[in-house]
Amino acid sequence: MIVDSHCHLDDEKFEGDREQVIERALAAGVDTMMAIGTGGELDVAIRQAERYPFIYATIGVHPHDASKATAETYARLRDLAQHPKVLAIGEIGLDYHYDFSPRDVQRAVFDRQLEIAAFARKPIVIHTREAWDDTMAQVASLPHGGIMHCFTGDAAQAQQAVERGFHLSFGGVLTFPKAESLREAARTVPADRLLVETDCPYLAPVPYRGKRNEPAFVVETARRLAAVRGITIEEIADVTSRNFRTLCLQVPMTNS
């Protein structure tokens, strides 16, 4: 049994066959999925989590959408953060690659959401792209950690994130032929900070690269992570599931 710690089940690419996608995930041994709720009215993932006992949700304003955040958005986030199936605030952070929102606005919106996460005592899910130093500087004030989503940094950045109390979630990029420095980083992360994810429908792992990604494919990333660390896929599944539970659920899952 394995956890997909980051999936976008609300994506329109799943419009035609979402139920089959979820069934295939269960058949592949993916017994827990964390649906990212950054779209629409911020409650898209909560709606999915309410329908399935094994789906959990996050809420947050993606850095791409930072310029759309208003006082009402923050009030809604504070409110939704109390929902029992909301496990984390995210994905939030900084994206200086696309710069879809001005950087000062991204930083301000990130800060507000860090405050909400601290108040709600929920871990955060970080999206950071070409903004590592600013991201690490901003999270310095957060009283707890969270997840570095789709971590693609090097061993030094991995160590920095671990020291700051973060878990590192590895996605399909880990399986890409050119990702040798990422695999080197993955080798060095303490076992109790490892997570795996799909970020579906994006970034499908080899051998599905280029296709639509889905939670069932997290098994391929787990297989690669196991090979990189010289352990079995069952061990990776166990340790990443346990880490997810400890970080986000803090109680044993009822189905385990």
Ligand code: NI
């Ligand atoms: Ni994502």
